[in-house]
Amino acid sequence: DAGVTQSPTHLIKTRGQQVTLRCSPKSGHDTVSWYQQALGQGPQFIFQYYEEEERQRGNFPDRFSGHQFPNYSSELNVNALLLGDSALYLCASSLGWGPSGGYTFGSGTRLTVV
Amino acid sequence: QKEVEQDPGPLSVPEGAIVSLNCTYSNSAFQYFMWYRQYSRKGPELLMYTYSSGNKEDGRFTAQVDKSSKYISLFIRDSQPSDSATYLCAGSFNNAGNMLTFGGGTRLMVKP
Numbered sequence: 001d002a003g004v005t006q007s008p009t010h011l012i013k014t015r016g017q018q019v020t021l022r023c024s025p026k027s028g029h030d031t032v033s034w035y036q037q038a039l040g041q042g043p044q045f046i047f048q049y050y051e052e053e054e055r056q057r058g059n060f061p062d063r064f065s066g067h068q069f070p071n072y073s074s075e076l077n078v079n080a081l082l083l084g085d086s087a088l089y090l091c092a093s094s095l096g097w098g099p100s101g102g103y104t105f106g107s108g109t110r111l112t113v114v
Numbered sequence: 115q116k117e118v119e120q121d122p123g124p125l126s127v128p129e130g131a132i133v134s135l136n137c138t139y140s141n142s143a144f145q146y147f148m149w150y151r152q153y154s155r156k157g158p159e160l161l162m163y164t165y166s167s168g169n170k171e172d173g174r175f176t177a178q179v180d181k182s183s184k185y186i187s188l189f190i191r192d193s194q195p196s197d198s199a200t201y202l203c204a205g206s207f208n209n210a211g212n213m214l215t216f217g218g219g220t221r222l223m224v225k226p
Contacts, residue, residue, distance in 0.1 A: 004157070031212075033212075033213070035214075040122070040218070040219075041218050041219070042118075042120075042202050042204075042216030042217050042218045042219050043158065043202070043214075043216050044216070045213045045214060045215070048212075048213060056213050058213065090157050090158070092157075094212060103158075103160060103212070103214070104160075105150075105157030105158045105159070106157050107155070107156050107157045108156075108157050
């Protein structure tokens with residue numbers, strides 16, 4: 001049973017560019033959340049998708065946007081990249097829309113902005 | 115002030131020791147509390163999940179939540195070198211959705 005799959009694992013982008021990160025949730029999960037983890041810090045919530053809609057959003061600018069597809073997979077898009085966007089981007093999936101700690105995290109995409 | 119605070123460590127202990135990891139939080143609306151373990155270059159892995167105050171035990175791990183003092187603890191008995199990782203505590207609200215607010219993590223090293 002595959003867990004959460006993220007692609008790519010690493011990428012390097014230049015300031016001002018745009019990037020798209022992808023996530024396939026664990027089989028049976030229908031809710032996808034995205035987190036940003038800076039080096040030496042805990043993950044910070046970006047947003048959460050359920051039934052193809054953004055349901056919750058953390059304190060991130062509009063440069064960060066996302067999408068969820070009918071098969072529950074998700075994309076995170078970041079426009080006008082800044083050096084400060086360099087981080088590990090984690091996708092987490094869960095089942096249903098309700099309070100739960102039952103996230104399954106992927107191994108993340110490490111984004112470096114130069 | 116961050117909503118969830120952890121001592122970043124590193125915390126170094128000998129194999130077999132009892133480890134105590136702690137968090138404090140400021141948001142009294144948190145109802146659910148979790149501990150995650152994160153190995154280097156990996157995503158966080160859920161260890162313990164508790165609702166409101168009380169204790170929960172799972173094998174060598176015990177989680178404690180004291181809502182009156184806004185204090186969360188994780189105890190690891192008979193620690194092993196394989197427990198060497200970063201431990202993240204998190205809280206979430208009792209409402210629809212499950213946004214987690216994480217602490218900064220405590221790095222634990224268990225020496226053989």
